[in-house]
Amino acid sequence: MKIGITYDLQSDYLKEGFTKEEAAEFDKEDTIDAIDNTLKGLGYETVRIGNVKELTRCLANNQKWDLVFNICEGMYGIGREAQVPALLDAWNIPYVFSGPLTLSLTLDKAKTKRVIRDAGIPTAEFFVVEKPEDIEKVKIKFPLFAKPLAEGTGKGIYAGSVINNIEQLKERCLLLLSKFKQPVLVEKYLSGREFTVGVIGSGLSARSAGVMEIVLNNKAEQGVYSFHNKDNYLELVNYHLAEEKIAKECEKVALDAWRILNCVDGGRVDVRYDDNGICSFIEVNPLAGLHPVHSDLPILSRLQGVDYHQLMGMIMEAAIERLKTEGRIK
Numbered sequence: 001m002k003i004g005i006t007y008d009l010q011s012d013y014l015k016e017g018f019t020k021e022e023a024a025e026f027d028k029e030d031t032i033d034a035i036d037n038t039l040k041g042l043g044y045e046t047v048r049i050g051n052v053k054e055l056t057r058c059l060a061n062n063q064k065w066d067l068v069f070n071i072c073e074g075m076y077g078i079g080r081e082a083q084v085p086a087l088l089d090a091w092n093i094p095y096v097f098s099g100p101l102t103l104s105l106t107l108d109k110a111k112t113k114r115v116i117r118d119a120g121i122p123t124a125e126f127f128v129v130e131k132p133e134d135i136e137k138v139k140i141k142f143p144l145f146a147k148p149l150a151e152g153t154g155k156g157i158y159a160g161s162v163i164n165n166i167e168q169l170k171e172r173c174l175l176l177l178s179k180f181k182q183p184v185l186v187e188k189y190l191s192g193r194e195f196t197v198g199v200i201g202s203g204l205s206a207r208s209a210g211v212m213e214i215v216l217n218n219k220a221e222q223g224v225y226s227f228h229n230k231d232n233y234l235e236l237v238n239y240h241l242a243e244e245k246i247a248k249e250c251e252k253v254a255l256d257a258w259r260i261l262n263c264v265d266g267g268r269v270d271v272r273y274d275d276n277g278i279c280s281f282i283e284v285n286p287l288a289g290l291h292p293v294h295s296d297l298p299i300l301s302r303l304q305g306v307d308y309h310q311l312m313g314m315i316m317e318a319a320i321e322r323l324k325t326e327g328r329i330k
Helices: 010-015 029-041 052-060 080-090 100-107 109-118 132-137 166-180 227-231 244-260 296-303 308-325
Strands: 002-006 045-050 067-070 126-129 144-148 184-188 194-200 207-216 237-241 266-273 279-285
Touching (some): 002 029, 029 308, 045 052, 052 080, 067 308, 109 126, 109 244, 109 279, 144 166, 166 184, 194 296, 194 308, 207 244, 237 296, 244 266, 244 279, 266 296, 266 308
Parallel strands (some): 002 045, 002 067
Antiparallel strands (some): 126 184, 144 184, 266 279
16 A cells, blocks of 8 residues: 655744744654654555645646545644645545544634533633733633644643733733734633543544643643643653543543544544543644654553554554545545
């Protein structure tokens, strides 16, 4: 089977003048090397395609693949993660990971939370600040938490993201509105323990790949799994598998969210406990990081005794099973 690999290379964007934070969601060369070499080790023929512009050129030149392994995040627009799967759908080329509707929805954290809330899955109370005048309309009790509406990898999340009064709320929202040029999601701050749940598969076949607690040490920015903490996780963060009772609660929330959002093949769901000890949905990662050492999904897999080769094999098996069921591949 010939597999094309679509991805955004961080170094390409840094060369164009984007900052490290702006390019934080994009992959480094060693991630692409690991994915490529592992797919080859699993018996697939691979072709590196690159980003959405490179994919467009390849399609225009009639290049073909049996399947595309897609981890493109995109740079522009609320549908940036959906651009590659939408193109592949137009050319009727099957691919690994979620489709354009899911990726457009889940990048918008507020719309995602509305779907989650309407499905009866616990999530924190929230409000969207689209312009400075909206700040006064926030009626949620402090403490609050503020982050950009459509970013990942901890972008826009700092120590000051936990907000205790109206002055801090104004300062934080104005900063985020100015810096990221997008609305700000303001939520009731969840003060309890934070976990991430790995998921493999789709629909009723989706299953937990492990539940990992994120524990910040004394040197870390406290209360938030921030961009700084993620970038310096070796010095600032400890990871532990969840105890059985907690793991089951986290898995219930994660799998319910994964299925209602129609995520497929593999990824992560982040959850956190509130003041009342209720496990609540934070956000979903349908295009989870796949660096073999540093990304959360491979980290929690290792804690489970599953190495990178096995993890990638599980993702590919889940994708091929789904695509056969859908009649997309034989």
